[in-house]
Amino acid sequence: MSDELAARLRLAESEQTGDVEGLALVRTLIERAESLPASGRARLLARAEALLDAYRERPPSSVPRPASAPDESAWRDALAARAHARPKRVCAEERSSAIVSEIRASAATARAAEQVPEAAGPYNGAAVAARALDELVAIAPGYVGSYIAWLEDLACLADLPAERRTQRPKAAARRSRRDP
Known part of the structure; x- marks a missing residue:
């Protein structure tokens, strides 16, 4: 057939x-x-x-040709009308943050794949994590990117110097100051 x-x-x-x-x-x-x-x-x-x-x-489709060349003012007017009718452009911030999160996600999956030992079995923790990240990036790269950003922020907190707490005076010392 x-x-x-x-x-x-x-x-x-x-x-x-x-x-x-x-x-x-x-x-x-x-x-x-x-x-x-x-x-x-x-x-x-x-x-x-x-x-x-x-x-x-069906009859063959044909594009009708204009009878004469339009003048430039008609083109300008048509373009101006089209520009006014066009909706406002979307803020590029959302698109750029989505691109950044996709880049972070792909970098994170590459780093996770590098951490897997060569002789790792299918149940090795690093291998499981790398596969899970690969699947998550395919499903929701924005989520993985924001999650990786959160984890990187947590890692940066560990590098900050620890604040020293001033020691509180002991209870006996406080009592002696109150009772002269």
């Missing part, structure tokens, strides 16, 4: 009648049907055959 359908498609393309884009879609469906099992192939070829019949009967 696919050979017969392909021959009908070639005939329609050689006649240059019908919807060109639609015929290209039919060609793609026929090519995809070749890689499917029998049940899927039959359904896809039936759909391609129905579309081929519909697209052969």
Whole structure:
């Protein structure tokens, strides 16, 4: 059936009648049907055959040409109207923070993969953590990026110098100051 359908498609393309884009879609469906099992192939070829019949009967689409070249003021007015109708641009802060979190996530997964020993088994803690990070990055890179940023902030807190607490006076010393 696919050979017969392909021959009908070639005939329609050689006649240059019908919807060109639609015929290209039919060609793609026929090519995809070749890689499917029998049940899927039959359904896809039936759909391609129905579309081929519909697209052969459609008149070819043509783009109308302007009668004369428009003057520049009309173009400027049209562009100005389009610019005013366009919605405001989105703040780039959200996009840039998403990109930064994706970069952090990919760097973290690379570091986690480096920590896995060469002879690690599937249940090695570092191997499990690296696989989990890989899967999380594929699902939600923004979440992993913000989580890694939080962990890096915690690691930086460990590097800060510890504050010395002043020792409180002992209870006996406080009593002696109150009672002269």
